[in-house]
Amino acid sequence: MGNPLTDAEARLLDVYSELKALCHEDLEPVAAANVRGALALMHNVVCSLGLVYEHLSDLGV
Amino acid sequence: MLAIVAPDRWNRLGSDSPYWNPKTETLDRERLEALQLAKLRRQCEWAAARSPWYRRAFAQSGFDPDQLRSLSDLQRLEPLTRAEWMTSQAEHPPYGQLPTIDGAGAIRVHTTSGTTGMGPLRALDSRKDWSWIAEMWCYAVWGCGVRPRDTAYIAFGYGSFIGFWGLHYAMEKVGVLNVPGGAQSTEARVRQIIDFEVTVVASTPTYALRLAQEARSLGIDLRESSVTRLILSGEPAGSIPVTKALIEEQWGAKAFDTAGMTEIGTIMVFECAHQPGGTHIIEDHFIEEVLDPDSLEPVDYGERGERVVTSFGRGAIPLLRYRTADLVCRVPAARCSCGRGFDIYEGGILGRVDDMKLVRGTNVYPRAIEAIVREHGEVDEFQTLITREGIRDEITLRVEMKPDWDASGWDRLARELHKRLGLAFEGLNFRIECAPQGELPRFELKAKRTLDRRDVPMGAGR
Numbered sequence: 001m002g003n004p005l006t007d008a009e010a011r012l013l014d015v016y017s018e019l020k021a022l023c024h025e026d027l028e029p030v031a032a033a034n035v036r037g038a039l040a041l042m043h044n045v046v047c048s049l050g051l052v053y054e055h056l057s058d059l060g061v
Numbered sequence: 062m063l064a065i066v067a068p069d070r071w072n073r074l075g076s077d078s079p080y081w082n083p084k085t086e087t088l089d090r091e092r093l094e095a096l097q098l099a100k101l102r103r104q105c106e107w108a109a110a111r112s113p114w115y116r117r118a119f120a121q122s123g124f125d126p127d128q129l130r131s132l133s134d135l136q137r138l139e140p141l142t143r144a145e146w147m148t149s150q151a152e153h154p155p156y157g158q159l160p161t162i163d164g165a166g167a168i169r170v171h172t173t174s175g176t177t178g179m180g181p182l183r184a185l186d187s188r189k190d191w192s193w194i195a196e197m198w199c200y201a202v203w204g205c206g207v208r209p210r211d212t213a214y215i216a217f218g219y220g221s222f223i224g225f226w227g228l229h230y231a232m233e234k235v236g237v238l239n240v241p242g243g244a245q246s247t248e249a250r251v252r253q254i255i256d257f258e259v260t261v262v263a264s265t266p267t268y269a270l271r272l273a274q275e276a277r278s279l280g281i282d283l284r285e286s287s288v289t290r291l292i293l294s295g296e297p298a299g300s301i302p303v304t305k306a307l308i309e310e311q312w313g314a315k316a317f318d319t320a321g322m323t324e325i326g327t328i329m330v331f332e333c334a335h336q337p338g339g340t341h342i343i344e345d346h347f348i349e350e351v352l353d354p355d356s357l358e359p360v361d362y363g364e365r366g367e368r369v370v371t372s373f374g375r376g377a378i379p380l381l382r383y384r385t386a387d388l389v390c391r392v393p394a395a396r397c398s399c400g401r402g403f404d405i406y407e408g409g410i411l412g413r414v415d416d417m418k419l420v421r422g423t424n425v426y427p428r429a430i431e432a433i434v435r436e437h438g439e440v441d442e443f444q445t446l447i448t449r450e451g452i453r454d455e456i457t458l459r460v461e462m463k464p465d466w467d468a469s470g471w472d473r474l475a476r477e478l479h480k481r482l483g484l485a486f487e488g489l490n491f492r493i494e495c496a497p498q499g500e501l502p503r504f505e506l507k508a509k510r511t512l513d514r515r516d517v518p519m520g521a522g523r
Contacts, residue, residue, distance in 0.1 A: 040192035048082050048196070048345065053100050055107055055376030057162050061189045 005051075013051055016042045023059040036061045079334065079399065081203035085345035088402045090394075094132055097348055100373040102129050108379040111161035114149055115379065132348065140357065140369055140382040143324070147182060160185050162377050171223040173323045184223070184323055185377045191230070193346075193374040194327040198231030198319075200343050201331030205290060205317040207261050209236035212287075214254050216264040216272065218505065219243035224295065227327045228263055237261070247275045258287045266298035266308060266316075267508040273311035274441060278464075284313030291316040294328065295507050297428050300339065300409025303435040310438075320387075320410045325372045325380055330406055337397035339405040346373050349404075350382070351391045354414050363407075365390050367414050386414045418447055418513060420454045423487045427511045430458070433481045437474060439466045442501040449515040457492040458482065461501045471495055 005013070019039040027035065039061050046052040080086040088096065105126035108115035119125065124138045149157035156163065156170075164170070168188050172181035186194065207213070213232045217225040219241060232239045240257050242250050251272055254262060264272065269291055276283045291314055293299035299318030308316045318340055321328030329347045330340035342349050351366035352359055360366040368387040372380040388411040394404050411428060418425045427445065434443050442461040447454060458478060462468075475493040482491040502509075 036188055040189040043189055044192055044196045047193075049084055050096055050345075053103055053373065055161070055187075056189050057166050057187050057376055060166075061187065 009049060009051060012042070012045055012049070016046045016052065020056075020059065023061070077208070079204070080401070081200045082345070086200075086401045086403060088345070090402060093344055093402055096345055097373075098129065098132055101132065101135065101348065101371065102126060104371075104373050104379055105129060105381065107161065107376065108381060112379060113158040115159070115381065117158075135348065135371065135382065136350075136359075138382050140352075140384045141380070142384050143182070143386070146324075147180070150183060151180075156183055156185055160378050162187065167377055171226070171323060171326075172221050182323060184326060186326060186375065187377045190326065190375045190377050194227040195230035195234055197321075197327040197329070197343055197346060197374065198228045199234055201292065201317070201319045201328060202228070202231050202235055202237070204331055204333045204341070205292065205315075206334045207232075207235065207237060207290060207292075211260045211290075212238040212240065212257055213261040213263065214240045214242050214250070214257065214259040216242040216245075216250050216262060216268055216505075222506065223323045223326060224506065225263055227321075228292065228294075247271060248279065251276045251279060251281060254283075254288065255281060255286055260287050261290045261292065262288055262312075262314075263292040263294070265295040265504070265506055265508070266293045266301075266304055267296060267504045268506070269293060269308045269316070270304075270311065271503050271505070273308070274463075283311060286313075288312055288314045290314055292319060293317065294319045294321060297410045297412055298431060298508075300332075301428060301432050301435065302338075303432055307435050307438060318409045322385065324383060324385070325370060326375055329370060329372075330409070332409070333397065333399045333401065335397050335399040337399070337405060339392065339396070339407040340409045341394070341397070341399075341401055341403040341405055342391075344403045347371065349391070351389055354386075362392055363390060365411065368410075388412045388414055388416075416511075418511065420447060420456050420486075420489060423489045425456065425486055425489070429485055430482065431510070433485060434458070434460070434478065436481075437478070439463055439470075439474070442496075442503065443510060444496070444501050445511045447511070447513045447515060454515065455492065456489065457494055459494045459496045459501065461496040461498065464498060 019035055019042055022035045023039065043056060109119055109126055122138050146157060146159060149159060166187060167185040169186045169191060171184050215225050215229055229239060229241060240253060240259060273283055291308060291312060293316055298304040305316050317332040319328045319331045320340060330342050332340050348371040350359060350369040352369050354367040365388055368385040368389050370383050370385055389406045390408060390411060392405050392407045394402050396405050412426055416427055430445055434440055439462055440460055441463045444459045446457045446459060478493050479491055483489060
């Protein structure tokens, strides 16, 4: 929304990006499912803060 | 030995902001629309790339997501109707061509009740979609003052109808202790509300009254209970002032209206703690247009029209310019003192475009009948029956009184209802009948109190 990222927002984006990256890894079911669950929740954060808006069905999310 | 420390649910979320999402709920109009436009472009690109329906619809309208320069450009896209969605579903079962994924890419499917005769609408959702569905309810839950210290009771069947499912997950997300009220009798629900010292109850407005009625029959005064808030949804009555006042009086609690629909999977409006006489639109996640239902031209602030919704939330079923048939009257956000930048539907959902009945040339709105009937607290339940006798339409209000009511007052009440309804509906002559105790149907979900039997063959369905 045109504002510089706060430190907390930058860290939230990092968490989100890392979860997305992990979806491309060959993880055990326990990790693969919970990473996707966490990514779905984190999308609410980055989307509602106006940082990222996208759909994630290609990642199974 | 380790000391047992009680978890401090009260402070888990830290901030006690009045807003679930302060950043977007307080945006000014210019910045809010800039955010909407950015999301709209992305959603249209997604729909064009993944949904066969929208690929074809865009081509037919000459609509290209790359050409979106302002929100008004969206009006170049033909609105989508429920009938078109259902037709697509019938031609390409089971889900039609709107979805961007098939069943294998989704985690849930919910359906409408299918009472329109066209069969149920089937709505697919992904994992992210479900997370978002709960998120929209969080705006309402937090906005009406529910906090982690609360205990919630959701009086809902937890079946294939989407109803309050999203609210259940929202309560968990906020950190509220949640008591799922599925598969229970009304008596059992009342007893659980008391036993668990529930502070927030969610139900349809009709069922809130039904629970209060049941409590009375059990000798329980809900005004003495722990309940401080009711979250209402599923019917327009949550914003009819007299119905809302009746619910608040019988529960001794504040009632907050919300509204949603299966087609978007969640709610799109909620009433904040300031209760401005309407519901805020969650505008960082929806574009809501209000159009004249005949011309499809936008109407001004303060004028009634049909809601047409564009949702950014669902990825599995992108919804662009969907005609809802909901009647609304939009007013500016400044009408409320809560500080949100989200505009308001004054009086909530005012009814359905197709709810209106024409009786002897007079437009009859069920919501307006309810507003008059609910002025009389001695009325327990009611039903409006429209029939055709020869070539003449007749309209009858059937009224069921509370069990402890003094029957000697019937003549006065009948005269009063007849007069008030006649004044409200251009002198239309309502017949007023007293229905025997327990005869009229009670409803757990959406109430159907208007029966139009003019197309029913003689003797059928009686």
